[in-house]
Amino acid sequence: MFLRVCMLLFVVGFLKQDVAGTELTFELEDNARQCFHEDIKKDTKCTLEYQVISGGQYDVDVILTGPNGEAMYDERKKQYDTYTFTAKDEGEYVFCFSNEFSTFTHKVVYFDFQVGDQEPKWKSFTGEATALTSLEMSSATMHESLKVVVDYQTHHRLREATARDRAEYLNERVQYWSVGESVLIIILSIGQVFVLRRFFAEKRSNI
Numbered sequence: 001m002f003l004r005v006c007m008l009l010f011v012v013g014f015l016k017q018d019v020a021g022t023e024l025t026f027e028l029e030d031n032a033r034q035c036f037h038e039d040i041k042k043d044t045k046c047t048l049e050y051q052v053i054s055g056g057q058y059d060v061d062v063i064l065t066g067p068n069g070e071a072m073y074d075e076r077k078k079q080y081d082t083y084t085f086t087a088k089d090e091g092e093y094v095f096c097f098s099n100e101f102s103t104f105t106h107k108v109v110y111f112d113f114q115v116g117d118q119e120p121k122w123k124s125f126t127g128e129a130t131a132l133t134s135l136e137m138s139s140a141t142m143h144e145s146l147k148v149v150v151d152y153q154t155h156h157r158l159r160e161a162t163a164r165d166r167a168e169y170l171n172e173r174v175q176y177w178s179v180g181e182s183v184l185i186i187i188l189s190i191g192q193v194f195v196l197r198r199f200f201a202e203k204r205s206n207i
């Protein structure tokens with residue numbers, strides 16, 4: 001029992017991450033600009049990943065600036081992208097999403113901002129190949145596999161949300177078109193009835 005508890009505590013401690021990250025899905029209104037701030041230390045590796053889930057042409061402007069105000073990343077009307085950089089200076093980094101070019105359409109944007117690298121904890125251990133070392137290696141493999149699974153799940157949810165939004169938009173258009181066709185058919189039918197009645201009424205008057 002004691003060995004099981006120790007193994008559980010080891011796995012829990014191993015799975016603790018040293019990486020700071022922000023993952024968020026938010027609504028960006030038309031003619032709006034939303035900025036996020038992050039304090040980053042020098043020589044820290046960072047990754048910004050984003051995707052427009054719904055709205056308009058699924059595009060947005062993205063600008064990333066460093067502590068000195070210099071634009072490190074500037075993309076216009078982008079649907080999705082991933083940008084990795086290493087902080088040259090310590091300070092506040094700002095990344096902004098802009099929908100100012102759109103007058104009527106709201107956007108739903110997802111982003112994932114990761115700060116720092118996670119070093120596998122098993123690398124810090126030294127010693128002979130024992131049962132504990134095997135446990136460390138198994139935990140490392142399991143942890144990396146779980147990270148891959150989480151990434152796949154996130155991208156799958158994003159693709160599913162985008163596909164659902166497009167399907168609902170197409171379904172809405174089809175419904176409007178069907179209603180318009182039905183109204184047109186009814187108007188034409190009523191018009192034909194009046195034309196036929198008028199035609200036969202004029203026939204009787206001539207006889």
